[in-house]
Amino acid sequence: MNVYLDNNATTMVDPAVVEAMMPFFSEIYGNPSSLHRYGTASHPAITKAINQMYKAINASDKDDVVFTSCATEANNWVLKSVWIDKILHGEKNHIVTTEIEHPSVLSTCKFLEDQGVKVTYLPVNDQGIVEAHTVRSFITEKTALVSIMWANNETGMIFPIQEIGEICKEKGVLFHTDAVQAVGKIPVDLSVVHVDFLSMSAHKFHGPKGIGALYIRESQKLTPLLHGGEHMGGRRSGTLNVPYIVGMGKAIEIATENIEEKMAAIAAKRDRLEDALLSGLTDVFTVGDRANRTPNTILISIRGVEGEGMLWDLNNALIGASTGSACASEDLEANSVMLAIGADNELAHTGIRLSLSRFTTDAEIDYVIERFESAVSRLRAISSSYAIVQPTAGGAAAECGIHH
């Protein structure tokens, strides 16, 4: 049986999305900026996709949703343009973010540090999130931007975005959230949550790869990252990628329709898998309280089992999973998110991320439980270190928000 449990990396494109996209490759293919009928033929579909985006996140029609090539572009755009608009040509010099953002935020922040910007990387607590009061305490008069993810890609843990948004509003600081792992997985309602900028990516919710979007609150100006032909009202130049825009709109519409029901169905499978692994194996730990996690994600550590070895065994069983960690050899890095929440070094080398989707079936979960347990037994039997590091059940793991 083939089982794909790496949906936080990317998802299968929903067949209904493929179907919606198809006419825009070879039938309605004109450049939407052209004035003739071949160009204008795509306009209704673009308008529909934009409306689907607004509805999905409950944005006001005064706000902007601008399509980008991916969320990496959206994140780069916000950070670099705030640097240009508020720091290079303004009086501020400080950005607040967290230690566990996606590399598209962290590497951009490192680049900005090289340009002289002061960046604070907030530590996370034992649940892998930053508390709102911590954010408040690091905002200064020099802070131009707070950039904090809505949900983490490795743990699925959900940050207190509503509270952080209120704090930023009160302090008059711009607030950006990378919502790539939240949109389409949990409700994202911008009529109640204050954010100035929000990044999204279609391929995380069963849309195509190579298309993302940036939400921009009505009053916010943002210098373009891409200058050119004044597409998208001059905010982001480049010929509109019509099939992908249509696909993103369709995908977000499907993902956010009856989202509570979809969440419950995925969570039921995730919980069954997690419960089975926690009760069927000794010395395994999962990160973060389920109640505050995206419904599809498990980050599990298995003492004595190198992450890469485990991935290899799962791969041989036709199960696709992932790990931010590598194997326990010294020259390979431990899972930085696990280290950030206080896991010990050995444990941080064993993290395996299992991420489900609405297409995951019960039969697949049964199969994964069986193969996961046999892989752990096999790898522990040949592990030279497991006998030595053996059971500290509870111990440091329990203290850092890791459950067993």
Ligand code: 7TS
């Ligand atoms: N932000 C977050 C939180 C992400 O999880 C990812 C991709 C991105 C941004 C980048 O999105 P893209 O549209 O540029 O692809 N995350 C992952 C992951 O967790 N494993 O592989 C890709």
